[in-house]
Amino acid sequence: MTAVRDYSAPGPAPAVFANRAEAEAYVASVCFKHGPPRYVGVEMEWTVHHRDDPAGQLDAATLASALGDHAPPTLVPDSPQRPLPSGTPLTVEPGGQVEISTPPSTSLSELLTVVADDVSALTDLLAAAGLVLGERGADPHRPPHRVLQVPRYAAMEHAFAPLGPEGITMMCSTAGLQVCLDLGERVDLHARWAAVHALGPVLIALFANSPGVGGRRPEWASARMRALYGTDPVRTRPAAVSADPAGSWARRVLDTPVIVLRRPGGSWIPPRSFTFAEWIDGAFDRRPTNDDLDYHLSTMFPPVRPRGYLEVRYLDTPRPGDWITPVALMTALFSCPSVVDEVLDATERATGRWLTAARHGLSDTRVAEAAHRVVEVGCRALGSTGLPSDQTSVIAEELHRALAEPSGGVRP
Numbered sequence: 079m080t081a082v083r084d085y086s087a088p089g090p091a092p093a094v095f096a097n098r099a100e101a102e103a104y105v106a107s108v109c110f111k112h113g114p115p116r117y118v119g120v121e122m123e124w125t126v127h128h129r130d131d132p133a134g135q136l137d138a139a140t141l142a143s144a145l146g147d148h149a150p151p152t153l154v155p156d157s158p159q160r161p162l163p164s165g166t167p168l169t170v171e172p173g174g175q176v177e178i179s180t181p182p183s184t185s186l187s188e189l190l191t192v193v194a195d196d197v198s199a200l201t202d203l204l205a206a207a208g209l210v211l212g213e214r215g216a217d218p219h220r221p222p223h224r225v226l227q228v229p230r231y232a233a234m235e236h237a238f239a240p241l242g243p244e245g246i247t248m249m250c251s252t253a254g255l256q257v258c259l260d261l262g263e264r265v266d267l268h269a270r271w272a273a274v275h276a277l278g279p280v281l282i283a284l285f286a287n288s289p290g291v292g293g294r295r296p297e298w299a300s301a302r303m304r305a306l307y308g309t310d311p312v313r314t315r316p317a318a319v320s321a322d323p324a325g326s327w328a329r330r331v332l333d334t335p336v337i338v339l340r341r342p343g344g345s346w347i348p349p350r351s352f353t354f355a356e357w358i359d360g361a362f363d364r365r366p367t368n369d370d371l372d373y374h375l376s377t378m379f380p381p382v383r384p385r386g387y388l389e390v391r392y393l394d395t396p397r398p399g400d401w402i403t404p405v406a407l408m409t410a411l412f413s414c415p416s417v418v419d420e421v422l423d424a425t426e427r428a429t430g431r432w433l434t435a436a437r438h439g440l441s442d443t444r445v446a447e448a449a450h451r452v453v454e455v456g457c458r459a460l461g462s463t464g465l466p467s468d469q470t471s472v473i474a475e476e477l478h479r480a481l482a483e484p485s486g487g488v489r490p
Contacts, residue, residue: 092367092368092369092370093367093368094365094366094367095358095365095366095368095371097358098332098355098359101328101332101354101355101358101366101371102325102328102329102332103328104368104371105324105327105328105331105332105371105375106324106325106327106328108372108386109324109327109328109375109384109385110261110267110323110324110327110386111261111386111387112261112262112263112264112267113260113261113262113263114260114262114263115259115260115261115262115263115266115270115412116184117182117183117184117258117259117260117387118182118183118186118189118257118258118259118405118409119179119180119181119182119183119189119257119258119387120178120179120180120189120193120255120256120257120258120401120405121177121178121179121255121256121258121389122177122178122193122197122254122255122256122401123171123175123176123177123252123253123254123255123395124175124176124177124211124212124253124395125173125174125175125211125212125216125217125251125252125253126141126174126175126176126204126209126210126211126212127209127210127211127212127217127219128208128209128210129205129208129209129210130208132210132219133219133220134220135220135223136173136174136209136223136225137225138153138174138225138226138227140207140209141153141170141174141176141209141225142154143207144203144204144206144207144209145168145170145176145203146160146203147159148160148161148162148167148168148203149170150167150168150169150170152169152170152226152228153170153225153226162178162195162196162199162200163195163196164180164181164192164193164195164196165181166178166179166180166181166192166196167179168200170225170226171226171249171250171253172224172225172226172231172234172235172249172250173217173222173223173224173225173250173251174225174226175250175252175253176200176204176211178193178196178197178200180192180193180196182258182387185464186405186406186409186463186464186465187464187465187466189405190402190405190406190465193401193405197398197401201398211398212253212395213397213398214253214287214288214289214394214395215252215253215254215286215287215288215300215302215393215394215395215396216247216251216252216253216288216290216291216292216301216302216305216394217251217252217253217291217292218288218289218290218291218292218293218296219292219293220251220292221251221292221293222243222246222247222249222250222251222292223250224246224249224250225250229338229340229344229345229346230338230346231249232345232346232347233337233338233339233345233346233347233348234249234337234338234377235249236337236347237310237335237337237338237347238309238310241308241309241310242308244304244306244307244308244309245308245309245310247291247292247294247305247309248302248305248306248309248314248379251291251292251305252288252291252302252306253302253394253395254302254391254392254393254394254395255285255393255394255395255396255401255404255405256389256390256391257390257393257404257405257408257409258385258387258388258389258390259274259387259388259390259408259409259412260387260388261384261386261387261388262412266415266418267323268321268323269415269418269419269422270412270418271319271323271388272319272422273411273412273418273421273422273425274382274388274390274412275316275317275319275381275382275429276319276421276422276425276426276428276429277408277411277421277425277452278316278381278382278392278432278435279425279428279429279430279431279432279434279435279445279448280425280435280445280448280449280452281392281393281404281407281408281452282299282300282303282392282393282394282432282435282436283299283300283435283436283438283439283440283442283445283446283449284404284440284449284452284453284477284480284481285393285394285396285403285404285480286299286300286303286394286435286436286439287300287394287395287396287397288300288301288302288303288394289301291305297437298436298437299435299436299437299438299439299441300394300435300436301436302394303381303392303394303432303433303435303436304433304436304437306379306381307432307433307436309379310337310379312330312333312334312335313334313377313378313379313380314379314380315380316380316381316382316432317330317380317382317384318330323384324384327384331354331371331374331378332353332354332355333353333354334353334354334374334378335351335352335353336348336352336353336354336357336374337377338373338374338377339362340370340373348362349362354366354370354371354374357370379391381432390408400476402473403473403476403477403480406460406463406465406470407453407456407460407473407477409463410456410459410460410462410463411452411455411456411459413459413462413463414459414462417455417459417462420455421452421455423451424448424451424452424454424455425448425451425452426448427444427447427448428442428444428445428447428448428449431444431445439483440481440483446481449481450481453478453481456477457474460473460474
């Protein structure tokens with residue numbers, strides 16, 4: 079999720095949209111940028127627990143004290159938000175989950191070093207206060223509880239509550255590993271877009287690490303993904319895999335209700351329900367700008383979110399030390415067009431089985447078959463990642479070990 083920006087902060091005057099077509103063109107231009115695929119980045123979240131009482135509720139004051147000058151303004155308004163050793167600022171999610179988001183890198187080896195250094199620094203910060211990082215993609219101990227009291231998250235909670243408990247659960251009790259990849263050249267966009275979605279069910283199952291959340295749904299391999307799906311389908315279901323992904327995504331964004339309306343004062347809850355397209359047509363007392371549309375985009379939570387690059391959001395946060403394998407695999411699978419073609423072939427029978435994979439993991443025959451083929455493709459492509467051979471051998475072993483688990487990455 080995107081951190082709250084200061085509504086009153088000065089800046090250049092944003093452009094006002096005259097009509098829907100202008101807004102759709104803007105979405106397509108900012109969300110789908112083309113060029114040679116060079117960069118990879120990682121974003122990783124964790125729930126935070128008291129070391130001696132994992133089921134004990136976390137409060138804002140305790141977390142703020144632990145993070146000190148690294149705390150974000152959403153937690154401590156006057157914090158300098160001093161970055162971690164890599165230069166990455168820490169952010170905090172609504173339920174007190176902590177997140178690191180690395181700068182993109184052209185070297186996977188360097189990226190892994192940066193992430194490892196940041197994880198180590200964050201672990202030490204929390205340890206000094208008797209806190210630890212969670213080891214699951216969803217909090218198995220506590221019911222959802224919002225730690226951050228800011229207008230954005232109050233508005234989101236208000237919007238999701240009528241649909242059931244999944245929204246507050248997604249906001250406050252889940253944690254994901256996100257891998258960020260370039261969209262690639264325009265000629266390769268359709269294949270890369272299709273492949274990253276086709277891989278979703280397979281990699282959800284392979285790396286599932288959230289058997290239950292807050293005492294609910296212990297039978298799910300990825301209860302985190304179940305919570306995401308049930309939050310608000312119009313903004314959380316997978317994007318369309320079509321001949322025109324940019325156009326399809328832009329239309330969906332414009333037809334999605336606005337749930338956070340930034341304005342002076344303590345409430346950002348819209349006065350009534352309207353889509354962004356209806357806002358352009360006069361549904362509110364001022365016309366929306368590109369800045370408003372940027373913010374609206376930050377309230378879209380599909381498993382793959384286009385942000386000028388591919389933000390892959392469907393992986394559960396793994397156990398400590400296990401994050402290298404999924405990052406390396408994802409990088410390898412998108413290393414060149416021929417490997418992407420192999421991915422599409424390997425995943426054909428499992429395409430679209432998002433909830434099946436989240437519920438049953440690798441116990442689903444079609445998903446398991448696809449997972450074995452994807453691992454074969456990925457292991458062959460690991461040599462293109464620039465990682466040393468001894469490290470790729472360890473990663474290959476970890477991948478085959480995950481295949482042996484009936485629910486993917488879930489282990490006792």
